[in-house]
Amino acid sequence: QPSAEGIRSLIDARLHLEGPMLPIVHAIQAEYGYVPEMALPLIADALNLTAAEVHGVVSFYHDFRHAPAGRHVLKICRAEACQASGGTAIAERTLKKLGIDWNGTTANGAVTVEPVYCLGLCACGPAAMVDGTVVGRVDDARMDKLLSEAGA
């Protein structure tokens, strides 16, 4: 569980870095699996910024989570090549089927769906990734299989 004390020590250990903000936020996410709201004012304080400024940076990067992820993380590629090969429809159908939006987690806590911008599999899109394993040529059937394997 995130604590102010724990977060402060992650911040302190990185204050000496040049441009410490991103390393700090990465460290917090690595420790807790997401960036808790309570971390923002602590970071702001340490870096002499406003909480709004820190919030702006954290929300700019798609990699940072604002809530704990589900047991599995499904990333669907939203970059151009995959969009052109049918990724948009796959993503829309998947989110609709799960009843969530991007970055949402299914009610049973099984799957979080996040956007990703190119997985390097452009030639065999649409591409997705489940818990770090990339999957190419995702069609409806393959997606359904991934979802059921993940317990969604």
Ligand code: FES
């Ligand atoms: Fe999707 Fe590159 S555009 S993998």
